[in-house]
Amino acid sequence: GQQLNQSPQSxxxxxxxxxxxxxxxxxxxxxxxxxxxxxxxxxxxxIALYKAGELTSNGRLTAQFGITRKDSFLNISASIPSDxxxxxxxxxxxxxxxxxxxxxxxxxxxxxxx
Amino acid sequence: xxxxxQTPSNKVTEKGKYVELRCDPISGHTALYWYRQxxxxxPEFLIYFQGTGAADDSGLPNDRFFAVRPEGSxxxxxxxxxxxxxxxxxxxxxSLSPGQPQxxxxxxxxxxx
Numbered sequence: 001g002q003q004l005n006q007s008p009q010s011x012x013x014x015x016x017x018x019x020x021x022x023x024x025x026x027x028x029x030x031x032x033x034x035x036x037x038x039x040x041x042x043x044x045x046x047i048a049l050y051k052a053g054e055l056t057s058n059g060r061l062t063a064q065f066g067i068t069r070k071d072s073f074l075n076i077s078a079s080i081p082s083d084x085x086x087x088x089x090x091x092x093x094x095x096x097x098x099x100x101x102x103x104x105x106x107x108x109x110x111x112x113x114x
Numbered sequence: 115x116x117x118x119x120q121t122p123s124n125k126v127t128e129k130g131k132y133v134e135l136r137c138d139p140i141s142g143h144t145a146l147y148w149y150r151q152x153x154x155x156x157p158e159f160l161i162y163f164q165g166t167g168a169a170d171d172s173g174l175p176n177d178r179f180f181a182v183r184p185e186g187s188x189x190x191x192x193x194x195x196x197x198x199x200x201x202x203x204x205x206x207x208x209s210l211s212p213g214q215p216q217x218x219x220x221x222x223x224x225x226x227x
Contacts, residue, residue, distance in 0.1 A: 004156075033215060042118070042205055042218035043157065088156050092213070100212050101147060101159030101173060 006089050006105025013079060014113055021087060021108040022073040029091030032065050032072040033102065038085045046087075047074070076110075084112050116140065118219035120206050126225045129198055135191040135222045139208030146189050147216055148181055149205040157205050157218075163189060164212055196226045 006023045013019060023032075031050055035043035047058050049065035049072060056063055060077045072089055086109050090102040119138040127133055139146050145164055149157035159173040163183045171181075178196075183189040193200055203223050207216040 006156075031213070035218075040220065042207075042220045045215050045217060048215045090156075100145065100162050101149075101170060102157070102216060103159070104156030106154075106156050 004089060004091060004103055004105040006108060008108055009106070010109040010111065012111045012113065015079060015081060017079055019076040019079055019083070019110060020073060021089075022071060023089035023091075023105045024071045025091055025103075026070070027091075027093075028069040029093060029103075030069070031092040032063070033090045033092070034061075034063050034072070034074045035088045035090060036085045037088060037107070043088055079110075079112055081112055081114065084110055086110070118206055118208055118217055120204075120219040120222050122222055123220065124223045124225075126227065127196060128227050129196060131196050133193050133196055133224065135193075135204050135224070137189045137191070137206030137208075137219060139187065139189070139206070140217060143208035143210055143217075144186070145209045145212050145214070145216075146183060147207040147209075148189070148191050149207065149218075151203045151205055151221070153202075160191070169212075193224075198226045200224065201226045 004023050033048045034046045037043045047063040052069050053067045054065040062075045086107040088107045089105040092102050121136045147162045148160040151157045161171040161181050162169050165186045178194045181191045203221040205221040207218045209216045
């Protein structure tokens with residue numbers, strides 16, 4: 001089955017630093033999504049990407065859909081304490097093909113030291 | 115609220131018992147998904163509904179797991195003869211239509227003793 005390799009597994013950074021994390025896949029995806037999850041809660045959608053090469057921003061967050069359709073990255077600029085959490089990438093095959101379940105990475109645990 | 119609602123938030127039961135987990139999707143969302151998340155892992159896909167029908171149940175681990183969505187809105191995930199390995203957080207998500215971004219509930223934390 002498909003696998004997503006997400007790195008790094010964890011990050012310890014200082015407040016104000018920029019953060020970068022990425023995902024690579026053994027298969028092609030037609031949609032890439034980035035979620036953030038905090039303890040006791042479900043994943044919250046941050047950014048959705050639909051086209052190869054697409055670069056999308058949401059405030060201090062920027063994500064890109066790799067041109068090979070097998071990778072994506074997420075950057076967070078000027079980190080703040082509320083950015084703490086686990087960030088997941090997720091890929092989705094083409095809709096209508098009967099395979100709309102998302103495939104998730106194992107997450108990047110972001111820890112910010114004040 | 116307007117988000118995906120899951121009940122109960124926590125469920126503790128003994129091995130061998132039957133459990134039902136409920137999901138209320140966002141109003142108007144036609145697609146509904148169930149995932150299972152083990153500690154330290156990302157969610158794993160279980161089953162996807164488009165309307166009332168299960169369009170893809172390839173993620174269900176075995177025949178002890180079953181899900182229904184009889185009226186195309188609320189869904190129930192049913193687990194028979196529970197085993198300790200079934201302990202996990204069960205997440206539900208919905209999307210406006212297939213291929214649209216999925217929005218998650220806060221999950222049901224299932225513990226099998």
